[in-house]
Amino acid sequence: MKIHHLREVKRSHIDDDRWNSLVQQYGHGQPYSATWYLDALGKWKGLVLGDYEMIFPLIYHQKYLYQKRLYQPFLSQCFGPTGDKSLSDNLAVFLDYITQHWPNSHFYFPIVQTASTPAGMEVTQRVNQVITLDRKADTVRAQYTRTRRSQVRQHRPLVNIVVDKEIERFLDAYQQAEYPTTKPILKQMDLFKRLLNACHKQESLEIITVNDLDGNLLNTAAFVVTDTRVINLIGASSAQGRQARANVVKIDYMLTRHCEDKRIFDFFGSNIQGVNSFNKQFGAVEIPYWMVKV
Secondary structure: OOHHHEEEEOHHHOOHHHHHHHHHHHOOOOOOOOHHHHHHHOOEEEEEEOOOOEEEEEEEEEEEOOEEEEOOOOOOOOOOOEEOOOHHHHHHHHHHHHHHHOOOOEEEEEOOOOOOOOOOOEEEEEEEEEEEOOOOHHHHHOOOOHHHHHHHHHHHHHEEEEEEOOHHHHHHHHHHOOEOOOOHHHHHHHHHHHHHHHHHHOOOEEEEEEEEOOOOEEEEEEEEEOOOEEEEEEEEEOHHHHHOOHHHHHHHHHHHHHOOOOOEEEOOOOOOHHHHHHHHOOOOEEEEEEEEEO
Protein backbone atom coordinates (compact mmCIF):
# COMPACT_ATOMS: atom_id res chain seq x y z
CA MET A 1 0.00 0.00 0.00
CA LYS A 2 1.61 3.30 -1.07
CA ILE A 3 1.77 6.31 1.21
CA HIS A 4 -0.50 8.47 -0.99
CA HIS A 5 -3.36 6.18 0.04
CA LEU A 6 -2.96 7.55 3.58
CA ARG A 7 -4.60 10.88 4.34
CA GLU A 8 -4.86 13.09 7.41
CA VAL A 9 -8.45 14.05 8.14
CA LYS A 10 -9.66 16.87 10.40
CA ARG A 11 -11.97 15.86 13.25
CA SER A 12 -14.89 17.73 11.68
CA HIS A 13 -14.53 15.66 8.50
CA ILE A 14 -14.32 12.24 10.17
CA ASP A 15 -17.16 9.88 9.29
CA ASP A 16 -18.05 8.82 12.84
CA ASP A 17 -20.10 5.81 11.79
CA ARG A 18 -17.40 4.32 9.59
CA TRP A 19 -14.62 5.15 12.03
CA ASN A 20 -16.41 3.67 15.03
CA SER A 21 -17.44 0.60 13.05
CA LEU A 22 -13.76 -0.27 12.62
CA VAL A 23 -13.09 0.32 16.32
CA GLN A 24 -16.05 -1.90 17.19
CA GLN A 25 -14.95 -4.72 14.87
CA TYR A 26 -11.18 -4.62 15.24
CA GLY A 27 -10.44 -2.69 18.44
CA HIS A 28 -10.49 -5.73 20.78
CA GLY A 29 -13.02 -4.06 23.07
CA GLN A 30 -10.71 -1.12 23.81
CA PRO A 31 -12.60 2.19 23.51
CA TYR A 32 -9.63 4.55 23.31
CA SER A 33 -9.87 5.06 19.53
CA ALA A 34 -13.65 5.58 19.44
CA THR A 35 -14.64 9.11 18.42
CA TRP A 36 -16.54 9.74 21.67
CA TYR A 37 -13.52 8.74 23.77
CA LEU A 38 -11.12 10.79 21.66
CA ASP A 39 -13.41 13.83 21.85
CA ALA A 40 -13.25 13.63 25.63
CA LEU A 41 -9.45 13.40 25.61
CA GLY A 42 -8.78 16.54 23.59
CA LYS A 43 -7.81 17.74 20.11
CA TRP A 44 -7.37 15.04 17.50
CA LYS A 45 -7.26 14.26 13.82
CA GLY A 46 -7.41 10.94 12.02
CA LEU A 47 -5.15 9.07 9.64
CA VAL A 48 -7.30 7.13 7.20
CA LEU A 49 -5.87 4.47 4.91
CA GLY A 50 -7.77 3.98 1.67
CA ASP A 51 -11.55 4.13 1.94
CA TYR A 52 -11.65 3.64 5.73
CA GLU A 53 -9.70 0.39 5.47
CA MET A 54 -7.56 1.34 8.47
CA ILE A 55 -7.60 4.28 10.85
CA PHE A 56 -5.22 5.79 13.38
CA PRO A 57 -6.07 8.68 15.76
CA LEU A 58 -3.65 11.57 16.19
CA ILE A 59 -4.04 13.18 19.64
CA TYR A 60 -2.05 16.40 19.61
CA HIS A 61 -0.95 19.58 21.33
CA GLN A 62 -0.52 22.67 19.19
CA LYS A 63 1.07 25.68 20.90
CA TYR A 64 1.71 27.67 17.74
CA LEU A 65 0.56 27.26 14.14
CA TYR A 66 3.59 25.20 13.11
CA GLN A 67 4.48 23.73 16.49
CA LYS A 68 2.46 20.58 17.10
CA ARG A 69 3.17 17.13 18.49
CA LEU A 70 1.41 13.90 19.33
CA TYR A 71 1.18 12.86 22.96
CA GLN A 72 -0.37 10.14 25.10
CA PRO A 73 -3.18 11.58 27.26
CA PHE A 74 -4.04 10.41 30.75
CA LEU A 75 -6.56 7.56 30.90
CA SER A 76 -5.69 6.19 27.46
CA GLN A 77 -3.59 3.34 26.15
CA CYS A 78 -2.42 2.19 22.72
CA PHE A 79 -3.62 4.06 19.63
CA GLY A 80 -2.51 1.58 17.00
CA PRO A 81 -3.88 1.41 13.44
CA THR A 82 -7.25 -0.33 13.43
CA GLY A 83 -9.02 -1.96 10.51
CA ASP A 84 -9.48 -4.93 8.23
CA LYS A 85 -6.00 -4.79 6.69
CA SER A 86 -2.88 -6.49 8.04
CA LEU A 87 -1.17 -4.22 10.57
CA SER A 88 2.23 -5.76 9.91
CA ASP A 89 1.86 -5.07 6.17
CA ASN A 90 0.90 -1.43 6.73
CA LEU A 91 2.89 -0.57 9.85
CA ALA A 92 5.62 1.29 7.98
CA VAL A 93 3.06 3.45 6.15
CA PHE A 94 1.68 4.87 9.40
CA LEU A 95 4.99 5.21 11.25
CA ASP A 96 6.76 6.81 8.27
CA TYR A 97 3.97 9.36 8.02
CA ILE A 98 4.23 10.21 11.71
CA THR A 99 8.02 10.53 11.52
CA GLN A 100 7.74 12.95 8.60
CA HIS A 101 4.78 15.04 9.74
CA TRP A 102 4.71 14.83 13.54
CA PRO A 103 8.26 15.24 14.93
CA ASN A 104 8.92 15.56 18.67
CA SER A 105 6.00 13.28 19.45
CA HIS A 106 5.45 10.40 21.84
CA PHE A 107 2.66 7.83 22.00
CA TYR A 108 1.88 4.21 22.90
CA PHE A 109 1.69 1.70 20.09
CA PRO A 110 0.87 -2.03 19.94
CA ILE A 111 3.81 -4.31 19.30
CA VAL A 112 3.64 -6.05 15.95
CA GLN A 113 5.41 -9.36 16.39
CA THR A 114 6.58 -9.57 12.77
CA ALA A 115 7.94 -6.02 12.73
CA SER A 116 11.37 -4.72 13.68
CA THR A 117 11.89 -1.63 15.82
CA PRO A 118 10.68 1.41 13.82
CA ALA A 119 13.54 3.30 12.17
CA GLY A 120 14.11 6.83 13.44
CA MET A 121 12.12 6.22 16.59
CA GLU A 122 13.11 5.61 20.20
CA VAL A 123 11.18 2.65 21.50
CA THR A 124 10.68 1.46 25.09
CA GLN A 125 8.68 -1.64 25.92
CA ARG A 126 5.86 -1.30 28.44
CA VAL A 127 3.33 -3.87 29.62
CA ASN A 128 -0.35 -4.18 30.31
CA GLN A 129 -1.81 -7.04 32.36
CA VAL A 130 -4.98 -8.90 31.39
CA ILE A 131 -7.03 -11.91 32.45
CA THR A 132 -9.06 -14.04 30.07
CA LEU A 133 -12.66 -14.34 31.24
CA ASP A 134 -15.65 -16.11 29.64
CA ARG A 135 -15.58 -18.86 32.29
CA LYS A 136 -16.96 -19.71 35.71
CA ALA A 137 -15.98 -17.72 38.81
CA ASP A 138 -14.36 -20.73 40.47
CA THR A 139 -12.20 -21.25 37.39
CA VAL A 140 -11.12 -17.61 37.45
CA ARG A 141 -10.32 -17.73 41.16
CA ALA A 142 -8.34 -20.94 40.71
CA GLN A 143 -5.72 -18.81 38.90
CA TYR A 144 -5.21 -16.56 41.95
CA THR A 145 -2.27 -17.18 44.20
CA ARG A 146 -3.09 -18.94 47.46
CA THR A 147 -2.54 -15.66 49.32
CA ARG A 148 -5.04 -13.83 47.11
CA ARG A 149 -7.73 -16.48 47.64
CA SER A 150 -7.14 -16.35 51.39
CA GLN A 151 -7.44 -12.54 51.41
CA VAL A 152 -10.75 -12.68 49.55
CA ARG A 153 -12.18 -15.26 51.95
CA GLN A 154 -11.01 -13.29 54.99
CA HIS A 155 -11.97 -9.73 53.99
CA ARG A 156 -15.00 -10.05 51.71
CA PRO A 157 -17.49 -10.61 54.61
CA LEU A 158 -16.21 -7.45 56.33
CA VAL A 159 -17.17 -4.97 53.58
CA ASN A 160 -20.09 -3.76 51.53
CA ILE A 161 -19.68 -3.21 47.79
CA VAL A 162 -21.80 -0.67 45.94
CA VAL A 163 -22.11 -0.28 42.16
CA ASP A 164 -22.60 3.41 41.48
CA LYS A 165 -22.77 5.88 38.60
CA GLU A 166 -22.51 9.14 40.55
CA ILE A 167 -19.48 10.83 39.03
CA GLU A 168 -19.25 13.79 41.44
CA ARG A 169 -19.36 11.45 44.42
CA PHE A 170 -16.56 9.38 42.89
CA LEU A 171 -14.44 12.47 42.18
CA ASP A 172 -14.85 13.70 45.75
CA ALA A 173 -13.86 10.30 47.11
CA TYR A 174 -10.90 10.08 44.74
CA GLN A 175 -9.57 13.47 45.79
CA GLN A 176 -9.92 12.73 49.50
CA ALA A 177 -8.37 9.25 49.43
CA GLU A 178 -4.85 8.88 50.85
CA TYR A 179 -3.64 6.57 48.07
CA PRO A 180 -2.22 7.01 45.53
CA THR A 181 -0.20 9.67 47.29
CA THR A 182 0.26 11.62 44.05
CA LYS A 183 -2.67 12.17 41.68
CA PRO A 184 -1.44 13.96 38.53
CA ILE A 185 -4.83 13.51 36.86
CA LEU A 186 -6.24 16.13 39.26
CA LYS A 187 -4.25 18.77 37.38
CA GLN A 188 -6.47 17.91 34.41
CA MET A 189 -9.78 17.80 36.21
CA ASP A 190 -11.73 19.00 33.15
CA LEU A 191 -10.41 16.05 31.13
CA PHE A 192 -11.16 13.70 34.03
CA LYS A 193 -14.78 14.85 34.23
CA ARG A 194 -15.26 14.88 30.45
CA LEU A 195 -14.06 11.34 30.09
CA LEU A 196 -16.13 9.94 32.95
CA ASN A 197 -19.22 11.71 31.61
CA ALA A 198 -18.54 10.42 28.09
CA CYS A 199 -18.28 6.85 29.42
CA HIS A 200 -21.48 7.36 31.39
CA LYS A 201 -23.29 8.63 28.29
CA GLN A 202 -22.20 5.47 26.45
CA GLU A 203 -23.47 3.38 29.38
CA SER A 204 -19.92 2.06 29.76
CA LEU A 205 -19.10 3.45 33.21
CA GLU A 206 -19.24 1.38 36.39
CA ILE A 207 -18.09 2.98 39.64
CA ILE A 208 -17.34 0.48 42.39
CA THR A 209 -17.16 1.59 46.01
CA VAL A 210 -16.00 -0.63 48.86
CA ASN A 211 -17.10 0.48 52.34
CA ASP A 212 -16.61 -1.06 55.74
CA LEU A 213 -19.69 -2.26 57.62
CA ASP A 214 -20.03 1.18 59.25
CA GLY A 215 -20.18 2.89 55.85
CA ASN A 216 -16.63 4.31 55.81
CA LEU A 217 -15.00 4.49 52.40
CA LEU A 218 -12.21 1.96 51.88
CA ASN A 219 -11.70 1.94 48.11
CA THR A 220 -13.32 3.27 44.96
CA ALA A 221 -12.63 2.85 41.26
CA ALA A 222 -14.02 3.72 37.84
CA PHE A 223 -14.25 0.88 35.33
CA VAL A 224 -14.98 1.13 31.61
CA VAL A 225 -17.09 -1.84 30.52
CA THR A 226 -17.39 -2.52 26.79
CA ASP A 227 -18.98 -5.42 24.94
CA THR A 228 -15.97 -7.66 25.50
CA ARG A 229 -13.67 -5.95 28.00
CA VAL A 230 -13.67 -4.69 31.61
CA ILE A 231 -11.04 -1.98 32.10
CA ASN A 232 -9.77 -0.98 35.54
CA LEU A 233 -9.40 2.67 34.57
CA ILE A 234 -8.55 4.50 37.80
CA GLY A 235 -9.06 4.09 41.52
CA ALA A 236 -8.07 5.22 44.99
CA SER A 237 -7.92 3.84 48.51
CA SER A 238 -7.98 5.05 52.09
CA ALA A 239 -5.28 4.00 54.53
CA GLN A 240 -7.84 1.81 56.28
CA GLY A 241 -8.76 0.33 52.91
CA ARG A 242 -5.21 -0.82 52.30
CA GLN A 243 -5.16 -2.64 55.61
CA ALA A 244 -8.56 -4.19 54.83
CA ARG A 245 -7.38 -5.42 51.40
CA ALA A 246 -10.25 -3.51 49.83
CA ASN A 247 -8.51 -3.35 46.45
CA VAL A 248 -8.20 -7.16 46.41
CA VAL A 249 -11.88 -7.53 47.26
CA LYS A 250 -12.85 -4.98 44.59
CA ILE A 251 -10.88 -6.71 41.82
CA ASP A 252 -12.28 -10.10 42.84
CA TYR A 253 -15.79 -8.65 42.78
CA MET A 254 -15.39 -7.28 39.26
CA LEU A 255 -13.76 -10.46 37.96
CA THR A 256 -16.59 -12.63 39.26
CA ARG A 257 -19.29 -10.07 38.34
CA HIS A 258 -18.30 -10.16 34.67
CA CYS A 259 -16.47 -13.47 34.33
CA GLU A 260 -19.13 -15.16 32.20
CA ASP A 261 -20.25 -12.25 30.00
CA LYS A 262 -16.93 -10.62 29.00
CA ARG A 263 -13.75 -11.90 27.40
CA ILE A 264 -11.00 -9.80 28.96
CA PHE A 265 -10.34 -8.12 32.30
CA ASP A 266 -7.89 -5.30 31.63
CA PHE A 267 -5.82 -3.95 34.52
CA PHE A 268 -4.85 -0.91 32.42
CA GLY A 269 -1.25 -1.98 32.87
CA SER A 270 1.68 -0.89 34.93
CA ASN A 271 5.45 -1.11 34.67
CA ILE A 272 5.72 -0.41 38.40
CA GLN A 273 6.99 -3.64 39.89
CA GLY A 274 4.68 -3.68 42.91
CA VAL A 275 1.56 -2.99 40.83
CA ASN A 276 2.63 -5.48 38.18
CA SER A 277 3.09 -8.15 40.85
CA PHE A 278 -0.27 -7.30 42.44
CA ASN A 279 -2.04 -7.82 39.12
CA LYS A 280 -0.26 -11.07 38.37
CA GLN A 281 -1.38 -12.56 41.68
CA PHE A 282 -4.88 -12.68 40.18
CA GLY A 283 -3.54 -14.74 37.29
CA ALA A 284 -2.93 -11.84 34.91
CA VAL A 285 -0.55 -12.21 31.98
CA GLU A 286 1.53 -9.47 30.42
CA ILE A 287 0.71 -7.89 27.06
CA PRO A 288 3.64 -5.78 25.86
CA TYR A 289 3.37 -2.58 23.84
CA TRP A 290 5.70 0.17 22.66
CA MET A 291 6.22 3.64 24.08
CA VAL A 292 7.42 5.46 20.96
CA LYS A 293 9.30 8.77 20.78
CA VAL A 294 9.88 10.45 17.42
